[in-house]
Amino acid sequence: MDWTEFAQWGRHIADWGAEYHRTLRDRPVRAQTRPGEIAARLPASPPAGPEEMQTILQDFEDIVMPGMTHWQHPRFFAYFPANAAPPSILAEQLVNTMAAQCMLWQTSPAATELEGVMIDWLRQALGLPQGMTGVIQDSASSATLSAVLTMRERATGYTGNREGLSGKGPLRIYCSDQVHSSIDRACWVAGIGQDNLVKLPGTGPRHGIDADALARAIEADIAAGFTPAGIIAITGGTGIGASDDLAPVLQVARAHDLYTHLDAAWAGSAMICAEFRDDFWRGVEGFDSIVFNPHKWLGAQFDCAVQFLRDPTPQLNTLKIEPEYLKTTGAAVTNYSEWTIPLGRRFRALKLWFLIRAYGLEGLQGRIRDHVAWAGELCEAIRALDGFEITSEPILSLFSFRCPGDDVAQQRLVDAINADGRIYLTQGALGGRRIIRVQVGQFDTTRADVMTVLPVVQEIWKDMA
Structure with missing residues (x-):
């Protein structure tokens, strides 16, 4: 395909996209196909020669579309949304066309600097304190894993990455039983282990963690020879929206010098409305790490998770690795690949810029x-x-x-x-x-x-x- 054909088919797909969204209410929300039905319609081997784009797109309509669940359907009330507002889609088209790998400031200065400004725009929108910074991750799962790894390193004196966990003794992380499964997986991947993720029952009308029970669990673990490493709180848990009372959780964390992470992946977007903050956000300014997903309720296209950090130093001390070929000479700059687990980074800030300005x-x-x-x-x-x-x-x-x-x-x-x-x-x-x-x-x-x-x-x- 040459670029003239690209332009022609690009216009065709843009028109298809607009019509798709205009007619979504006429489609069933969830795919109505049976397991294996789509795969059975695909050739068993790749084509030896090129095929016409018209043929490929027709097969897309005939084979792929019947097997798609329509997450942008206005009567999608399952899970949480994965929204894609029109300005966000347009921004993603630009990002996909440029196809920049934005791992370092020098590999795309605009991507890095726009990300910093978008983080601060959202900090202001959510009522977070001045000076809190952050980074755009792909998903809340990655942000949570980053926070759990930081808890691990902080609790081991930043020796785990270098020496491994052998001989360090069991570390403990605390949360309610309403947390998302990504918390469990983060503990698996970080080497902490499922048995050392201490889940306490959610209580009260919002099914939040009981701070007194949390304090007792930590004290009992210390007496038993465990090393508490961190606490993970939630605002808007996946199952029923469970939300912890943040200020008492922070008091317990401070009493034991524990790193704190707040998972507000879905409900965090609602905190742009000041009237919800007294009920769900009081004490948030004291958390070391906070994640929310603009790609859920705010309208940004997946994937786009924002992790705020009260002080980025612990996470940088955990994740930063700087071989010679990635060093930046000259003036000091921010390289966001040092803040996250993946080295490669997409230009996710552009869709936030388009979205916030458009609405x-x-x-x-x-x-x-x-x-x-x-x-x-x-x-x-x-x-x-x-x-x-x-x-x-x-x-x-x-x-x-x-x-x-x-x-x-x-x-x-x-x-x-x-x-x-x-x-x-x-x-x-x-x-x-x-x-x-x-x-x-x-x-x-x-x-x-x-x-x-x-x-x-x-x-x-x-x-x-």
């Missing part, structure tokens, strides 16, 4: 406020259904419910809803029981889309009964 903070705040209000309205409507139970009250735009019947009935209802295709929900678990989750957050959803959940649930439940 302004007020436009983004309005969407989040609407989502929270509509989730609350839908929750009350489901509560009024005969025999239905709200199992967790709305935390921002996430709540859960149960239909009449046992756990098998809950899964049957979820499966039937998703096979119907008009909306997409997911199951979860709370207190040993199966629940059905509803999370409102797709960028272009409307009140009508959200309230569609009610008649769909009613209709399918009636057919099942």
